[in-house]
Amino acid sequence: MTTPAISVSGLRKEYKDKTVLDGVDFDVHAGTVFCLLGPNGAGKTTTVNVLTTLVQADGGTVRVAGHDLATDARAVRAAIGVTGQFAAVDELLTGRENLQLMVDLNRRVAGDGARIVADLLDRFELAASADKPTSTYSGGMRRKLDLAMTLVGGPRIIFLDEPTTGLDPRSRRTLWSIVRELVADGATIFLTTQYLEEADQLADRLAVLERGRLVAQGTPDELKRLIPGTHVRLRFANAAELDAAAGVFPEAARDDDALALRVPADGGTQSLRALLDRLDEHSLSAEECSVRTPDLDDVFLALTGHTTEVDTK
Ligand SMILES: Nc1ncnc2c1ncn2[C@@H]1O[C@H](COP(=O)(O)OP(=O)(O)OP(=O)(O)O)[C@@H](O)[C@H]1O
Numbered sequence: 001m002t003t004p005a006i007s008v009s010g011l012r013k014e015y016k017d018k019t020v021l022d023g024v025d026f027d028v029h030a031g032t033v034f035c036l037l038g039p040n041g042a043g044k045t046t047t048v049n050v051l052t053t054l055v056q057a058d059g060g061t062v063r064v065a066g067h068d069l070a071t072d073a074r075a076v077r078a079a080i081g082v083t084g085q086f087a088a089v090d091e092l093l094t095g096r097e098n099l100q101l102m103v104d105l106n107r108r109v110a111g112d113g114a115r116i117v118a119d120l121l122d123r124f125e126l127a128a129s130a131d132k133p134t135s136t137y138s139g140g141m142r143r144k145l146d147l148a149m150t151l152v153g154g155p156r157i158i159f160l161d162e163p164t165t166g167l168d169p170r171s172r173r174t175l176w177s178i179v180r181e182l183v184a185d186g187a188t189i190f191l192t193t194q195y196l197e198e199a200d201q202l203a204d205r206l207a208v209l210e211r212g213r214l215v216a217q218g219t220p221d222e223l224k225r226l227i228p229g230t231h232v233r234l235r236f237a238n239a240a241e242l243d244a245a246a247g248v249f250p251e252a253a254r255d256d257d258a259l260a261l262r263v264p265a266d267g268g269t270q271s272l273r274a275l276l277d278r279l280d281e282h283s284l285s286a287e288e289c290s291v292r293t294p295d296l297d298d299v300f301l302a303l304t305g306h307t308t309e310v311d312t313k
Pocket residue numbers: 015020038039040041042043044045046047
């Protein structure tokens with residue numbers, strides 16, 4: 001057995017009387033992508049902040065790259081790269097200058113700094129704006145630059161806290177392919193996201209955090225298997241109709257935000273007909289009816305009781 005790149009056991013964090021992390025356990029194996037999913041306020045950023053030495057834990061043990069966080073934070077810092085929700089980009093400098101600054105500050109960089117900067121600018125599709133001040137960059141360009149800055153020095157363990165929030169679909173895909181390349185090169189990625197598709201695309205393993213506790217962890221396929229299989233999704237015009245239909249189908253899971261019910265059914269024509277007959281008998285009709293196989297969205301809903309934020313793709 002190889003030592004995990006990150007090993008977390010019984011992690012606790014409190015702010016005043018509020019427990020933000022309540023005994024969190026997980027391991028991340030080297031050369032894999034681990035994705036921490038959770039709704040707003042679940043404790044994802046706090047986890048990243050603890051693991052990256054920015055915030056001190058109140059309990060538990062954490063080892064990163066084999067180093068104990070409590071006794072050897074400096075060695076942890078030397079092994080990791082971090083991209084946060086608040087970009088470290090200096091607005092007064094150009095993209096190229098920001099990257100060059102990171103090269104100059106980073107003792108791990110060996111070789112031709114200007115070449116490293118140029119390669120990163122190309123890789124992140126920032127070359128055309130490289131010599132403009134970053135105050136003129138869009139939010140997405142800033143995020144890409146922030147990640148590029150993280151990669152200077154080639155960290156082996158990389159923390160990405162909601163790296164694609166606010167990125168357009170093309171930039172998101174660019175970032176996904178960069179993550180895949182990094183992993184193919186042997187890096188370990190710890191990623192937080194609210195986008196289930198992102199977790200499905202990238203994660204070898206994922207964990208769902210809900211109010212400071214992990215409510216599930218496994219591979220995307222393992223998590224999908226946790227919840228019932230194929231179902232029919234019925235979407236109603238208003239809350240009153242949803243209420244009435246929920247009475248007719250007590251076995252269904254309801255999604256109040258989407259005015260939808262998920263009725264377990266095998267997707268065959270007979271069960272579909274029986275379901276529509278039941279609606280008819282109660283003089284109900286759905287705005288939309290679709291047969292669905294479970295995806296991570298369903299897992300998330302089943303585990304946390306609510307959907308993630310609307311994806312702007
Ligand atoms: N410095 C702090 N002082 C007090 N409470 C805090 C502090 N930092 C975070 N919290 C609280 O801890 C909880 C978890 O916050 P955290 O930012 O880790 O969640 P998150 O899952 O990253 O959410 P988001 O997706 O919104 O970033 C929240 O209730 C937050 O208000």
